[in-house]
Amino acid sequence: xMRRFLLAAACALATAVPAAAQTLHVALRQDLDVMDPTLxxxxxxxxxxxxxxxxxxxxxxxxxIVPQLATGYEWADGKTLVIHLRPGVKxxxxxxxxxxxxxxxxxxxLTMQGSFRKSEISSIDHVDVVDPTMVRIVLKTPSGxxxxxxxxxxxxxxxxxxxxxxxxxxxxxxxxxxPFKFVERAAQDHVTLEKFADYWDAKDIxxxxxxxxxxxxSSVRLANLKAGTSDMVEFIAPTDTxxxxxxxxxxxxxxxxxxxLGITNNLENGARADTPYGKNALVRQAFSAAIxxxxxxxxxxxxxxxxxxxxxxxxxxFYDPSLEPPPRDVAKAKALLKQAxxxxxxxxxxxxxxxPDQLQVAEVIQSMTSEAGFDVHIQAVEFASSLQASARGxxxxxxxxxxxxxxxxxxxxxxLHSGQGNNASHYGNPTVDALLDDARGSTDLAKRKADYxxxxxxxxxxxxxxxxYNPRNIMAMSVKVKGFRPVPDGMIRLQGLEMSK
Amino acid sequence: VxxxxxxxxxxxxxxxxxxxxxxxxxxxxxxxxxxxxxAGEERGDPQVLAQIRAExxxxxxxPVQYMHWMGNVVRGNLGYSWRIREPVTQLIAExxxxxxxxxxxxxxxxxxxxxxxxxxxxxxxxRWLDYVANxxxxxxxxxxxxxxxxxxxxxxxxxxxxxxxxxxxxxxEDWRQSLATTIMxxxxxxxxxAAVLMRHTRSAMxxxxxxxxxxxxxxxxxxxFVVVIRHALRNALIPVVTLGALELGTLFxxxxxxxxxxxxxxxGKMIVDAVFNRDYPVVQGVVLVTAFLYxxxxxxxxxxxxxxxxRLRGA
Numbered sequence: 140x141m142r143r144f145l146l147a148a149a150c151a152l153a154t155a156v157p158a159a160a161q162t163l164h165v166a167l168r169q170d171l172d173v174m175d176p177t178l179x180x181x182x183x184x185x186x187x188x189x190x191x192x193x194x195x196x197x198x199x200x201x202x203x204i205v206p207q208l209a210t211g212y213e214w215a216d217g218k219t220l221v222i223h224l225r226p227g228v229k230x231x232x233x234x235x236x237x238x239x240x241x242x243x244x245x246x247x248x249l250t251m252q253g254s255f256r257k258s259e260i261s262s263i264d265h266v267d268v269v270d271p272t273m274v275r276i277v278l279k280t281p282s283g284x285x286x287x288x289x290x291x292x293x294x295x296x297x298x299x300x301x302x303x304x305x306x307x308x309x310x311x312x313x314x315x316x317x318p319f320k321f322v323e324r325a326a327q328d329h330v331t332l333e334k335f336a337d338y339w340d341a342k343d344i345x346x347x348x349x350x351x352x353x354x355x356x357s358s359v360r361l362a363n364l365k366a367g368t369s370d371m372v373e374f375i376a377p378t379d380t381x382x383x384x385x386x387x388x389x390x391x392x393x394x395x396x397x398x399x400l401g402i403t404n405n406l407e408n409g410a411r412a413d414t415p416y417g418k419n420a421l422v423r424q425a426f427s428a429a430i431x432x433x434x435x436x437x438x439x440x441x442x443x444x445x446x447x448x449x450x451x452x453x454x455x456x457f458y459d460p461s462l463e464p465p466p467r468d469v470a471k472a473k474a475l476l477k478q479a480x481x482x483x484x485x486x487x488x489x490x491x492x493x494x495p496d497q498l499q500v501a502e503v504i505q506s507m508t509s510e511a512g513f514d515v516h517i518q519a520v521e522f523a524s525s526l527q528a529s530a531r532g533x534x535x536x537x538x539x540x541x542x543x544x545x546x547x548x549x550x551x552x553x554x555l556h557s558g559q560g561n562n563a564s565h566y567g568n569p570t571v572d573a574l575l576d577d578a579r580g581s582t583d584l585a586k587r588k589a590d591y592x593x594x595x596x597x598x599x600x601x602x603x604x605x606x607x608y609n610p611r612n613i614m615a616m617s618v619k620v621k622g623f624r625p626v627p628d629g630m631i632r633l634q635g636l637e638m639s640k
Numbered sequence: 641v642x643x644x645x646x647x648x649x650x651x652x653x654x655x656x657x658x659x660x661x662x663x664x665x666x667x668x669x670x671x672x673x674x675x676x677x678x679a680g681e682e683r684g685d686p687q688v689l690a691q692i693r694a695e696x697x698x699x700x701x702x703p704v705q706y707m708h709w710m711g712n713v714v715r716g717n718l719g720y721s722w723r724i725r726e727p728v729t730q731l732i733a734e735x736x737x738x739x740x741x742x743x744x745x746x747x748x749x750x751x752x753x754x755x756x757x758x759x760x761x762x763x764x765x766x767r768w769l770d771y772v773a774n775x776x777x778x779x780x781x782x783x784x785x786x787x788x789x790x791x792x793x794x795x796x797x798x799x800x801x802x803x804x805x806x807x808x809x810x811x812x813e814d815w816r817q818s819l820a821t822t823i824m825x826x827x828x829x830x831x832x833x834a835a836v837l838m839r840h841t842r843s844a845m846x847x848x849x850x851x852x853x854x855x856x857x858x859x860x861x862x863x864x865f866v867v868v869i870r871h872a873l874r875n876a877l878i879p880v881v882t883l884g885a886l887e888l889g890t891l892f893x894x895x896x897x898x899x900x901x902x903x904x905x906x907x908g909k910m911i912v913d914a915v916f917n918r919d920y921p922v923v924q925g926v927v928l929v930t931a932f933l934y935x936x937x938x939x940x941x942x943x944x945x946x947x948x949x950x951r952l953r954g955a
Contacts, residue, residue, distance in 0.1 A: 170913060172680070173725045180680025253695055258685040310725050326724055326731060327913060328808060328905035352807060354903045358790055362805045366797045523672030523918050526683065530676060542681060553684040561684030 161347035163620075163638070165631060166360045166369040170327045170353045175310040176292040177247055177254045182542055182629075183353075185292065186373055189630040190332050190349050192315035194294040195222060195241070196286065198545050200626055202454055204286055208236055208296065208316065214582060217281030218264075224272040228339045230298035231320040238268040243299040245276070256293045260285070283582045284548035291545070291628075318344045318633050327353055345637035364389060364615055370638070371616040371623075373631060377440040377496070383615045392614045393443060394625035395454035397543025399550065400500075401606040402489070402536050407565035409532030415481040416535060422485060423602040425475035429511035430504055431467035436608050439499045444608045449595050450541070450550040452609035454627040456584065457547035457591045462599075472511035484514035488535040490528060493519040500607070501538055529563045537563065540610065545628065547591050548579050555594065555603060566603030648942065652935050659931040660713070663924050664706050674698060674918035678722055696722060709924065718928070719921035721914075728925035731910065736929070738808060739906035741818075742826055742898070743891040749830035750837055751884065757834075758841025758880075762849060763868055773838065780835035785894065789828045789901035796824060806903040825902040829894050833887050840883055844876035851875070878945075885941035889934050 171184035176192055179185075197207040206212075212222045228236040245266050248256035262282045267275040278285060288294065301314040313321050318340065319332035330351045334344060352369065354360040357376040363369040365386060375383060375391070383391045404423055405412040415422050432446035446464045451457050476485065487508075491501040498519055505515040520528065529537045543550055553559045556575045557567030571594055578590035598604065612629040622635040675692040682688050693699040697708060712719055718728035761773035797805035803824055809817040848854065849872050857871045858864075896908035903909075907926060914922035 170724075172723050175725075178725070180678070180682060253691060255680070255682040255688065258682060258688060307725075325734065325905055326721075326726065327735075327909050328903070352903070353905075354806060356901060356903070359793065359806050359901065359903055362790075362793045362798050363807075366801060366805045368804050368807065521672065521916070523674075523677045523916065524670075526676045527671060527673040530673070530683075559684060560686050560689075 163346045163349045164369045165351045166354050166372040168374045173310045174313045176295040177251050187351050190319040190633050191317045192295040193317045195289045198290050218278045220276045222274050226272050229337045230316045231314045232301045234298035236316050237271040238274040240296045241274045242266045242268050244296045259288045259293045281580045284546040287546035343634040375613045375615045377443040390618050394612050395452045395627050396610050396612045397627050398541050399450045399609050400540035401604045403563050403604050404536050416487050419479050421475050421479035425472040427605045428468045428472040429508040432464045435503050444610050447609045448606045451547050459592045469511050476512050483512040487515045489515050490518045490534045491538045492522040492525050564603040663927040677918045718925035721922050723917050723919045728921050735907050735910050739895050745826035746830035750833035754834035754837025755841050758838040761842045762845030777835040777838045780831045785897045786901050792824050808904045825898045829898045841880050844879050848872045848876045882945050889937050
């Protein structure tokens with residue numbers, strides 16, 4: 140009797156879940172930060188912006204820059220970019236998406252207090268409105284990397300009137316020009332968007348609503364997908380992929396991403412650089428030679444990630460296919476250590492953010508390098524603390540990744556050029572600096588490629604960063620979800636996405 | 641009694657002041673620069689970092705930062721979350737009812753399970769029902785919350801499909817859906833407390849079943865049920881109620897893990913996220929409000945004790 144009652148009660152509660160066929164439920168791994176393209180910094184925030192805010196340009200599966208709110212562009216000279224805008228496009232509040240709005244937004248990004256876009260577009264000298272559908276951006280110096288910035292948050296125009304009116308509260312009611320408009324947000328829980336009726340590409344939009352839900356635990360994300368409460372998961376832990384593959388109702392989608400993971404080595408950043416490992420490139424080369432990147436990725440990530448020694452992934456035009464990760468060579472590593480004339484074992488403190496997978500990576504490295512004569516001591520540190528330690532130079536080797544940018548400049552300049560903020564190694568090589576500057580200042584693809592290939596080759600010698608692998612996007616979704624486009628930035632583009640019955 | 645209560649209420653203010661100083665100082669001891677966290681992947685730009693530090697007053701001396709914060713707190717303003725730029729008071733107002741609902745449901749579940757099993761165990765002392773109740777209680781105490789949570793999600797939601805695996809819907813929005821999303825986490829949270837209550841009820845019942853008045857009641861020929869419930873349990877409940885009131889406070893801290901597992905956007909989840917994101921205003925606000933609730937709960941327990949135990953009234 141009691142059992143029957145409990146069962147009935149559970150069923151009654153279960154049937155309370157309404158069936159909403161026109162709503163897409165997306166599970167995110169983390170709560171987003173502020174919902175203002177000028178102030179936002181998180182990756183998951185960009186996933187929500189993909190539904191909320193259209194951009195001047197987008198990227199496609201092959202990382203080509205393609206028009207979105209723009210219809211085209213041309214470089215009048217190396218410093219002057221002319222952008223043609225799509226006529227008749229409206230913001231969610233009815234304001235027109237025109238040259239004035241573009242100029243307003245770029246100026247906001249450049250001048251607003253707390254803007255995180257400023258450094259991305261600081262090469263802008265000024266912006267001119269030519270006519271409502273034509274805007275001219277004049278740069279201080281030629282920049283081959285500039286256009287790629289307009290494929291992300293710096294390229295999301297905001298409506299001047301609504302933005303000024305909302306002022307500091309803009310993030311609480313963001314207004315943009317994307318296919319969906321903002322409905323509500325409950326911090327740490329969900330963001331709800333609803334279809335924007337006046338969207339310029341409305342024929343490609345097949346949902347009435349999109350709900351982005353936050354599930355920080357990877358097994359809980361998977362459970363929601365399996366139970367059908369989520370339709371898509373933006374990131375599945377590599378160790379959970381087998382469970383997705385085994386479920387006929389689910390589909391696993393794995394594709395190249397933009398980022399990298401490597402060991403940042405302290406070369407000149409304070410007293411802790413003063414070790415054989417920090418001062419002698421031969422020692423670092425020995426360390427790198429002792430690592431079997433393929434086995435590492437196999438053990439920790441079930442072969443989902445790509446072993447690599449480059450900061451850009453195979454999806455990038457700046458990836459050098461001839462520069463493959465060398466096979467593990469313990470004999471070579473031992474010979475290099477002998478040549479360096481160091482006493483064995485060489486002690487290395489490896490700082491690692493205390494995430495389970497990264498700790499595992501550190502342990503695998505510890506074991507592999509010990510055979511060559513290294514004694515690796517793993518320091519597991521909470522993420523925020525590890526960032527601070529690396530900035531201060533309070534580390535010897537630091538296992539850290541980078542989510543990646545569309546253009547190779549975003550994956551290299553700030554890390555490898557001398558004097559840059561993300562260059563925690565304090566690495567400085569005039570040849571590398573010159574090549575990075577040259578690539579940044581050019582719009583000639585072939586020339587830029589040649590420059591970057593030389594940089595990638597040089598850092599195999601100097602090893603300010605010992606690259607290990609390029610992560611991939613690992614998404615899972617219901618088999619009913621059709622039309623998903625795997626673009627390396629990992630964003631969920633809602634155009635063309637639909638749910639089969 | 642009134643003087644006693646007055647003194648207890650007067651203690652609240654210095655307690656909260658002390659808590660505010662402690663939380664402010666302790667988080668300065670936490671390694672990790674908030675500006676670096678706030679900057680996200682823009683952290684490479686020293687200009688960006690300097691701007692954040694200036695905006696958040698991080699470049700001023702600690703006492704100045706504290707006074708600035710306290711000045712606002714006194715006026716009822718707990719500041720803005722650095723990460724999502726919403727007022728902390730608003731965030732707390734959103735999250736507190738969630739955790740309260742969860743805690744109250746968990747408490748109800750704990751009482752419904754814990755007290756009857758405790759009574760049964762005492763009445764059938766050293767017989768198989770007692771052993772079973774004890775074994776179940778011990779299992780409840782020693783099962784890690786997150787493990788039980790994940791197992792329940794897998795069984796009830798993924799395999800059986802009876803309840804949504806996680807998330808939260810408020811009572812006001814849809815009460816049935818709200819119960820559906822909170823019943824599992826409330827069970828997980830209440831489970832450990834049920835075990836504590838069961839063991840306390842059992843021992844209190846054993847004591848009171850041995851008392852003279854129980855023997856008298858039996859001698860009068862009352863039915864065993866009436867003896868156990870009306871005479872023994874009523875007296876045994878006094879320590880159990882006090883314990884229960886204090887355990888209600890423990891539920892708040894227990895909610896931290898449970899809310900993580902079930903992705904319930906409550907107080908516990910908020911503070912964990914805030915600590916990892918070095919969102920100081922949120923951490924400070926939540927700790928202060930939690931301390932306040934603890935103090936009030938303790939006070940209530942004191943009052944309740946006096947109400948239940950007439951012998952304390954003269955004190």
